[in-house]
Amino acid sequence: MVDNNKMGIDPVLVANPPLPQGTLCPICGLLLRAPVLCENCDVLFCTACVEAYAKDHNGACKMCDVFNKKDLKPASSIVKILGGIKLKCVHKNCTEVTGYLEWEVHITKCECRVVTCKYIGCAKQFMKKEEAEHWKICEYRTEGCPHCKKLFPHNEIAGHSEKCDMKPMECRGCKEEIQLGKLATHIKTCGKIIVSCQRCDAQFVREKQKEHDCVACLKEEIKVLKNEARRQNQILERLEGRTVIMAQCYHFNNTIQEGLDAETFINSGWTVAYDEYYSHPTTNEELDSIVSKYNKKRIVCIAGKKKECNLIKLAAFGTIGKVFVHTNSTTNTRNIGEVFWYFYPGNSFGFSNESNVFLNCADTTEGNKRLSWHLKGTGGYRVGDTIKLNDNKEWKKIILISPEFM
Numbered sequence: 162m163v164d165n166n167k168m169g170i171d172p173v174l175v176a177n178p179p180l181p182q183g184t185l186c187p188i189c190g191l192l193l194r195a196p197v198l199c200e201n202c203d204v205l206f207c208t209a210c211v212e213a214y215a216k217d218h219n220g221a222c223k224m225c226d227v228f229n230k231k232d233l234k235p236a237s238s239i240v241k242i243l244g245g246i247k248l249k250c251v252h253k254n255c256t257e258v259t260g261y262l263e264w265e266v267h268i269t270k271c272e273c274r275v276v277t278c279k280y281i282g283c284a285k286q287f288m289k290k291e292e293a294e295h296w297k298i299c300e301y302r303t304e305g306c307p308h309c310k311k312l313f314p315h316n317e318i319a320g321h322s323e324k325c326d327m328k329p330m331e332c333r334g335c336k337e338e339i340q341l342g343k344l345a346t347h348i349k350t351c352g353k354i355i356v357s358c359q360r361c362d363a364q365f366v367r368e369k370q371k372e373h374d375c376v377a378c379l380k381e382e383i384k385v386l387k388n389e390a391r392r393q394n395q396i397l398e399r400l401e402g403r404t405v406i407m408a409q410c411y412h413f414n415n416t417i418q419e420g421l422d423a424e425t426f427i428n429s430g431w432t433v434a435y436d437e438y439y440s441h442p443t444t445n446e447e448l449d450s451i452v453s454k455y456n457k458k459r460i461v462c463i464a465g466k467k468k469e470c471n472l473i474k475l476a477a478f479g480t481i482g483k484v485f486v487h488t489n490s491t492t493n494t495r496n497i498g499e500v501f502w503y504f505y506p507g508n509s510f511g512f513s514n515e516s517n518v519f520l521n522c523a524d525t526t527e528g529n530k531r532l533s534w535h536l537k538g539t540g541g542y543r544v545g546d547t548i549k550l551n552d553n554k555e556w557k558k559i560i561l562i563s564p565e566f567m
């Protein structure tokens with residue numbers, strides 16, 4: 162086979178022997194290949210042969226010795242004769258026969274020629290026609306990323322294309338196609354991304370941020386502030402109300418009063434702890450239970466009034482801890498401020514504006530600033546100068562307790 166060195170063509174390849182006369186090269190003895198004519202000696206040679214011979218022989222022609230490169234001319238006279246020769250392909254497995262003039266082209270393009278795999282690292286050889294199939298399975302093959310088009314070893318392409326900067330992604334805000342490598346930056350500025358307000362709980366698309374900050378969020382803040390102001394005002398009003406009650410308490414404490422409006426006291430937070438007709442038999446236990454039920458520092462108002470009338474005829478004020486102290490004698494009183502208190506269990510409970518009392522089962526001493534209730538199992542007895550109320554259902558015994566304030 163004489164494929165790669167361009168010497169003559171082996172006559173065994175001739176498909177239609179015998180060879181015509183004058184078609185052998187006098188140097189290689191084979192069928193002329195790329196023939197040239199030496200005009201000096203009028204002999205045909207293979208181009209490769211004549212050049213190789215001249216190189217080895219000081220530029221001489223094998224036949225005429227006085228060879229000059231200018232003497233070599235294209236062998237046009239022989240072309241027609243050579244064109245009639247049929248040649249077999251030099252490549253194994255190829256059965257094709259071509260004309261002499263087409264032969265050179267065929268053997269360089271022949272599908273049966275042996276080629277080496279194009280991928281770096283793979284040295285496999287195969288026929289040209291098997292090349293495409295091999296490339297598909299070659300373990301050294303490379304593939305182009307569908308996004309960036311760069312080449313990667315086939316076993317890395319899946320991993321790369323998944324993370325390729327140029328992989329198209331959809332922005333979750335504007336839904337536009339953004340390359341993966343630019344997505345993070347885009348999302349930081351995309352107007353359609355939902356963001357949360359730093360001041361309130363609101364959420365909105367980013368392009369509405371300024372509007373929200375200037376309008377909705379301020380309105381929300383104003384609403385919160387208004388609520389806060391309303392709350393503060395309520396506290397203020399409560400405190401102011403409380404100072405009024407406290408002033409009232411300090412003003413009345415340890416005094417005897419006539420003609421007060423009971424409703425006013427109840428409306429400002431006083432508790433009705435006792436409300437019975439004069440006919441009701443008041444007991445020690447009823448009075449003692451008030452001491453145990455309420456803070457002893459709260460002020461108590463002991464009063465008498467007509468039913469269905471808000472006006473208190475007579476009342477005295479003192480702190481619970483000091484009013485309900487047992488005196489245990491028909492003449493003893495405890496003086497606090499302008500009030501003289503007595504609480505003789507089983508006898509009577511009440512107050513007077515003077516120290517002289519005579520508890521004949523109730524204070525029967527003359528005077529209109531004396532209040533006295535029996536404690537012996539019967540109703541009675543007096544509010545001011547209205548006396549003998551033992552079976553009375555027109556007058557009521559009232560005990561009011563001040564709000565807890567100290």
Ligand SMILES: [Zn+2]
Binds near residue numbers: 168189190
């Ligand atoms: Zn030759």
Ligand SMILES: [Zn+2]
Binds near residue numbers: 202
């Ligand atoms: Zn010659």
Ligand SMILES: [Zn+2]
Binds near residue numbers: 252255256268271272
């Ligand atoms: Zn071939």
Ligand SMILES: [Zn+2]
Binds near residue numbers: 279280284300302
């Ligand atoms: Zn390969």
Ligand SMILES: [Zn+2]
Binds near residue numbers: 306307311327
């Ligand atoms: Zn890529």
Ligand SMILES: [Zn+2]
Binds near residue numbers: 332333334337352354
């Ligand atoms: Zn976007």
Ligand SMILES: [Zn+2]
Binds near residue numbers: 358361362374377381
């Ligand atoms: Zn906001």
